[in-house]
Amino acid sequence: MKRHLISAADLTRDDAVLILDTAEEMARVADRPIKKLPTLRGRTVVNLFFEDSTRTRISFEAAAKRLSADVINFSAKGSSVSKGESLKDTALTLEAMGADAVVIRHGASGAPYRLATSGWIDGAVVNAGDGTHEHPTQALLDAFTMRRRLVGADTGLGRDLDGRRITIVGDILHSRVARSNVHLLTTLGAHVTLVAPPTLVPVGVEKWPCDVSYSLDDVLAKSDAVMMLRVQRERMNAAYFPTEREYSRRYGLDGERMAKMPEHAIVMHPGPMVRGMEITAEVADSDRCTVVEQVANGVSIRMAVLYLLLGGSDTALSAAPARTEENK
Amino acid sequence: MSKIIIRGARILGGEPGDVLIDGETIAEVGTGIEAEGATVIEAEGQILLPGLVDLHTHLREPGREDSETVLTGTKAAAVGGFTAVHAMANTFPVADTAGVVEQVWRLGKESGYCDVQPVGAVTVGLEGKQLAELGAMHDSAAGVKVFSDDGKCVDDAVIMRRALEYVKAFDGVVAQHAQEPRLTEGAQMNEGIVSAELGLGGWPAVAEESIIARDVLLAAHVGSRVHICHLSTAGSVEIVRWAKSKGWNVTAEVTPHHLLLTDELVRTYNPVYKVNPPLRTEADVLALREALADGTIDCVATDHAPHPHEDKDCEWAAAAMGMVGLETALSVVQQTMVDTGLIDWAGVADRMSFRPAAIGRLEGHGRPVSAGEPANLTLVDPAYRGAVDPAGFASRSRNTPYEGRELPGRVTHTFLRGRATVVDGKLA
Numbered sequence: 001m002k003r004h005l006i007s008a009a010d011l012t013r014d015d016a017v018l019i020l021d022t023a024e025e026m027a028r029v030a031d032r033p034i035k036k037l038p039t040l041r042g043r044t045v046v047n048l049f050f051e052d053s054t055r056t057r058i059s060f061e062a063a064a065k066r067l068s069a070d071v072i073n074f075s076a077k078g079s080s081v082s083k084g085e086s087l088k089d090t091a092l093t094l095e096a097m098g099a100d101a102v103v104i105r106h107g108a109s110g111a112p113y114r115l116a117t118s119g120w121i122d123g124a125v126v127n128a129g130d131g132t133h134e135h136p137t138q139a140l141l142d143a144f145t146m147r148r149r150l151v152g153a154d155t156g157l158g159r160d161l162d163g164r165r166i167t168i169v170g171d172i173l174h175s176r177v178a179r180s181n182v183h184l185l186t187t188l189g190a191h192v193t194l195v196a197p198p199t200l201v202p203v204g205v206e207k208w209p210c211d212v213s214y215s216l217d218d219v220l221a222k223s224d225a226v227m228m229l230r231v232q233r234e235r236m237n238a239a240y241f242p243t244e245r246e247y248s249r250r251y252g253l254d255g256e257r258m259a260k261m262p263e264h265a266i267v268m269h270p271g272p273m274v275r276g277m278e279i280t281a282e283v284a285d286s287d288r289c290t291v292v293e294q295v296a297n298g299v300s301i302r303m304a305v306l307y308l309l310l311g312g313s314d315t316a317l318s319a320a321p322a323r324t325e326e327n328k
Numbered sequence: 329m330s331k332i333i334i335r336g337a338r339i340l341g342g343e344p345g346d347v348l349i350d351g352e353t354i355a356e357v358g359t360g361i362e363a364e365g366a367t368v369i370e371a372e373g374q375i376l377l378p379g380l381v382d383l384h385t386h387l388r389e390p391g392r393e394d395s396e397t398v399l400t401g402t403k404a405a406a407v408g409g410f411t412a413v414h415a416m417a418n419t420f421p422v423a424d425t426a427g428v429v430e431q432v433w434r435l436g437k438e439s440g441y442c443d444v445q446p447v448g449a450v451t452v453g454l455e456g457k458q459l460a461e462l463g464a465m466h467d468s469a470a471g472v473k474v475f476s477d478d479g480k481c482v483d484d485a486v487i488m489r490r491a492l493e494y495v496k497a498f499d500g501v502v503a504q505h506a507q508e509p510r511l512t513e514g515a516q517m518n519e520g521i522v523s524a525e526l527g528l529g530g531w532p533a534v535a536e537e538s539i540i541a542r543d544v545l546l547a548a549h550v551g552s553r554v555h556i557c558h559l560s561t562a563g564s565v566e567i568v569r570w571a572k573s574k575g576w577n578v579t580a581e582v583t584p585h586h587l588l589l590t591d592e593l594v595r596t597y598n599p600v601y602k603v604n605p606p607l608r609t610e611a612d613v614l615a616l617r618e619a620l621a622d623g624t625i626d627c628v629a630t631d632h633a634p635h636p637h638e639d640k641d642c643e644w645a646a647a648a649m650g651m652v653g654l655e656t657a658l659s660v661v662q663q664t665m666v667d668t669g670l671i672d673w674a675g676v677a678d679r680m681s682f683r684p685a686a687i688g689r690l691e692g693h694g695r696p697v698s699a700g701e702p703a704n705l706t707l708v709d710p711a712y713r714g715a716v717d718p719a720g721f722a723s724r725s726r727n728t729p730y731e732g733r734e735l736p737g738r739v740t741h742t743f744l745r746g747r748a749t750v751v752d753g754k755l756a
Contacts (some may be wrong), residue, residue, distance in 0.1 A: 087643050108645035109516075109527040110597030117596075118641075131645065133527030179527060203532070204524030 004116045004125040005305055008136040008184040013160060016188055020144050021157050022304035023297070029066065030300065039311045040069035046099040048090070049128070050076040050106045055271060056128050056138075059295070060103045063302035067311070072097070087111060091120035099123045101310055109133035124309040132174045138270055139180035141301040143188055145294050146225050149266050162189035167219050169195040169251060170229030170278055171240075173202050177229060177270045182210050193219050197251065199240040200231075216251055220260040227268040228253050228278045244277055254280040258288065266290050331355075331363045332746070337371035337707060339697050340378075341673025347376060349703040352745040356699050371707055374740060375673050378681040379411025379704030381693050383503070383581055384478070384557060384629035385654065387413070387444070389435060390428070391420025396634035396724045398435035401654070402442040404632070404723035406749035408654040409706035409739035410442055412685070412693040413632075417449040418479040424449035424460035426468035433470035441749050445690055448472040450491045450502060454480045459491060466498045473689045476503035478557055479604075481539060483509050488543060492552035499689060501579075503555040504543050506564070507605065511535035516645060518591040518606040526594060528644065531606045533561040540564050544571035544578050553577035555687055558631050560586045560605040562615035569624045579687050581629035582616050584653055584660035589613075589729060599640045599647030600729050603633070620679060621670040627683040630657045634725030652723050656716060658708065659735035666710070667736060673710075692745075703746040712738035722755060 002010055011019075029035055045064040047057050057073065064071045074094070087106075094102055101124040104112045109131030116125040129135040147156040150164055166185050172178045172194050185192050192210035194201065205212055213219050220226065231247060241247045248254075258267065267279075267289040275281050283289060332349040339345050339357065346361035347354060355363075387401040396404075398415070405413045415432050417423035423432060429446040436444025448465035452458045454477045465472040475495060482488045482504060491502050512535045517523050519530025540556055544567060547554040556568065559580045571578040585603060590610050593601040601607060619625040633650025640647050661680065665671045671679070685694025695701040715734050718726040742750035749756055 086638065086641070087646070088641055106643065108643040110645075111643040113597045114643050131527055132529075176527060179525070202524035203519050203530060204521040207521045208524070 003309070005136055005309065006112050006116055006125065006127045007134050008139045008180040011184065011187060013187050013189070016140070016143065016184060017158060017160055019140055019301065019304050019308060020147055022308060023144050023300040024153060024157060026303040026307070027297070027300040030296070036066050036068060038068045039307055040064070040067040043069045043100040043310055044072065044098055045069045045101045045103060045306060046072045046074055046094050048074045048094065048102050048104045050104070050111070051129070053105050053129065055295070056105060059298045060128060060302050062299045064306055066299070066303055067306060069306065072099070087115065088118070088120055091115055095121040095123070101126060101306060103128045105129045107131055126305060126309065129176055131176065133176050134180045135176040136180045136184070137298070137302055137305055138177050139184040140305070141294055141298040142181055142227065142268060142270070143184055144297045144301055145268065145290050146266070148297070149290065150224055150264070160188040161185060164190040164224045165193070165222055166190050166225050166227065167193045167195055167223040168227045168229065169216060169253070171200045171231050171235060172196045172205070172229070173200045175229050181227070182208055186210065193223070195219060195251065197241055200235070216257065217260070220257055221262065223261055223265055225266045225268055226253065226261060229270065230272060230274055231278050233277070248277055252278050252280065253283050255282040258283050258286070268294060270294065331366035332748070333361055333363060333366045333368045334371050334376060334705070334707065335368055337374045337376040338673070339376045340677050341375050344372065347697065347705070349743065349746045352703055354697065354699055354701050354703050357697060369707070369741060373709070373711060375708045375710055376697060377409070377673065377677045377706045377708060378695060378697055379693060379706050379742065379744065380409045380658065380680045381684040381688070381690060382410050382413040382630050382632070382654065383474070383627060383684040383688055385413040385415055385632045386418070386634065386650070387415045387432070388419065388634055390431065395636050398432065398444060399439045400722065400724040401632070401634070402436065402439040402444060403755055404652070404654040404721065405442040406742045406744070407722045407739065407755060408656070409658050409708065409742050410654060411704040411706070411742065411744050412443040412445060412690055414445045414447050414474055414688055416478045417447050417476060418454055422449050422453050423447065424452050424454070426461065426464040426470070429465050429470040429472055430468050441755070442744060443693065445474070445688060446470045446472055447474045447476050447478070447503070450475045450477045450482050451487060456480060456482055456484055456487060459487065459494065462491070462495055462500065463498065466500060473498070473500050474503055474555070475500055476505065476557065478503065478505045481505050481507040481509060483539070485542060485546070489546050489550060492547055492554060493550045496552055501553050501555050501687065503557050504539065505557050506536045506539035506543070508535040508538050515606070517594045517602070518608050520591065520609060522591045522594055526597070528594070533563050533608070536561055536605055537563040537567060540567050544568070544576055547578060548574065548576040553579070556580040558583050558586065558605055558629065559616070559625060560608050560612065562612045565615050565619040565624055569619070572624060579626045580624070581627050581684070582620055582625045583631045584628060584657045585651055585729060586616055587613060587620070587664040588660050593729070597644045599642065599644050600651070600727055600731070602644060602647050602649050603651050604649040617664055617668070617670055620665060621675070626687060627679050628657065628661055629684065630654050634723055635727045636725060640727050650727065652721070652725050652728050655721055655723060656728060656730050656735060658739060659737045662710060662737040663735055703743050705743040706739055707741040708737055709740050710737045712736065714738065
């Protein structure tokens with residue numbers, strides 16, 4: 001493993017499979033009566049959130065706590081940051097407090113990279129979403145969910161997503177989830193197709209290792225998983241598309257479209273969903289939709305990431321979480 | 329004032345010769361010159377150029393003296409071999425009145441390191457809505473001939489047309505910062521392959537090119553001349569080439585950094601590479617070099633843009649745009665244009681002294697190295713190699729993209745009207 005997790009592009013296939021396998025171990029902990037491991041006892045994890053994101057923050061918080069780490073939540077709102085303190089000074093403060101890992105969510109693309117490479121702090125940096133750049137733990141939990149559903153929880157161990165066809169639909173241009181998923185899923189052997197109106201696909205996408213389609217209907221039958229991305233209503237005002245209704249008609253997933261997908265195929269969404277926009281209630285509430293599973297898997301993945309960055313050596317891994325519990 | 333002999337330098341890169349400076353002027357150019365009591369500078373192997381002229385410098389005073397003052401900026405200019413700089417108008421307050429341009433002009437006189445020619449704002453407060461008193465700025469002691477809202481584009485086509493027409497009365501020129509504002513809302517870097525990956529807001533080439541296309545057509549329509557600031561794309565080169573082929577009165581500048589650096593550097597998210605217009609692609613860099621060589625682009629201008637450390641020691645989106653450039657400009661031009669064989673030293677004299685002085689209608693600068701001319705001269709050691717160390721800058725700011733990079737050439741002496749402002753690479 002690397003020292004930081006900044007970009008899904010930095011992960012090799014073996015890194016990624018190791019994280020997924022470790023997450024399976026962590027998921028088993030969640031089934032126990034006492035959902036806690038002593039692995040990171042005495043270590044401090046700081047959740048440094050410059051953007052509001054309750055879901056991601058509590059997911060990281062739950063993950064760190066299940067590993068017995070001390071968790072400090074630092075929210076930029078109401079703090080000195082809102083009074084003009086720089087990222088550098090905030091980082092120096094956290095360093096002085098002895099943070100072993102900093103989980104950062106920031107509105108500026110590249111802020112986690114700056115934090116990790118500017119010499120401001122020594123601890124591990126985990127990118128919890130930066131601007132419109134990347135959200136690597138989201139991609140990992142998505143890949144984890146896909147592997148469980150499409151390969152199998154136990155049979156999937158040690159395996160990747162070779163040959164699976166994944167379709168990602170929505171606001172690709174502004175999506176850090178899409179960027180991380182394109183990198184990670186491709187690394188894991190999957191074939192990714194992005195679907196969006198041309199206005200919501202970045203100039204330069206032709207160099208990405210994936211296909212781009214402007215028609216959702218054309219690709220549904222060839223998808224093992226369809227990931228719907230949230231489309232913010234504000235985009236309409238910037239003329240990315242004419243109206244909500246037109247967007248839903250062309251790119252929304254409803255029951256009729258879902259029926260065109262292969263029987264085994266799943267519907268995913270990183271949340272929060274805009275029901276009636278990119279996804280109908282019928283689809284969101286169906287058995288094929290993994291939204292709630294993704295949330296649960298998010299905790300396992302973040303446990304695995306924190307464990308590997310802070311606690312584990314690569315070799316001692318496979319049975320390590322269980323063993324530490326027994327050795328207590 | 330005493331006499332100085334510069335002995336054995338290659339004048340504009342030609343044959344070695346001697347130059348005798350007497351007081352403020354060049355007294356004699358020849359070989360084997362002797363003069364009683366003269367200080368002799370042995371300059372074998374060095375290149376003697378006319379003092380460099382920058383059409384595009386941000387001196388920041390008044391208002392942002394924490395990043396640069398007229399004094400520190402002109403010191404940096406002298407170190408870089410410049411004898412005259414055009415001070416851009418985006419100060420606080422904006423240089424949009426006779427009072428502010430005269431203040432900057434007076435500060436330049438007091439500094440003594442380099443002549444400072446203030447640029448006047450085209451519109452009040454750089455707001456792009458109402459013409460500033462261009463005539464008053466021209467008639468002031470500062471004698472403004474170049475007008476620019478640089479930092480902002482004069483995007484209203486009617487205001488641009490009027491400005492182009494109006495300055496004809498006193499042979500002025502409008503220097504356009506070509507940036508279509510709607511196409512560049514939230515723009516952080518060149519729009520393309522790298523921005524798509526990094527998730528940084530794109531600054532598309534078309535936002536520059538569309539304004540240039542409009543402005544060359546406007547200039548042709550009203551019979552004015554227009555100057556394009558910091559041209560940065562291959563497409564812009566094509567448009568200017570076309571406009572010149574029509575015989576229209578269009579001139580253009582390119583910055584040293586756009587001749588050398590590309591948007592690949594943004595992958596580091598290090599804001600030292602954040603600049604406006606943004607670093608473009610390798611193909612753009614090569615097109616700009618070619619255009620500077622063939623004369624499509626008239627001159628090099630630094631767009632020296634000092635910023636305090638804290639404005640660069642932060643995340644990319646929060647950082648200020650701009651780079652310092654006065655002290656490294658000539659070295660970058662040597663590396664990208666001379667050492668590559670695209671132009672010779674006479675070409676450097678043309679692109680960094682004769683042409684910018686002519687575009688700015690600047691008197692006493694950009695003159696030939698010959699007897700009777702003002703002794704504004706720059707002596708360069710082209711064999712020098714050294715890594716850029718911002719700690720040694722004369723500028724108050726350190727935001728250089730070249731830190732630690734080895735660049736060729738060094739200015740050893742700069743003379744402003746016969747007075748040495750730089751001796752052996754150090755401020756005199």
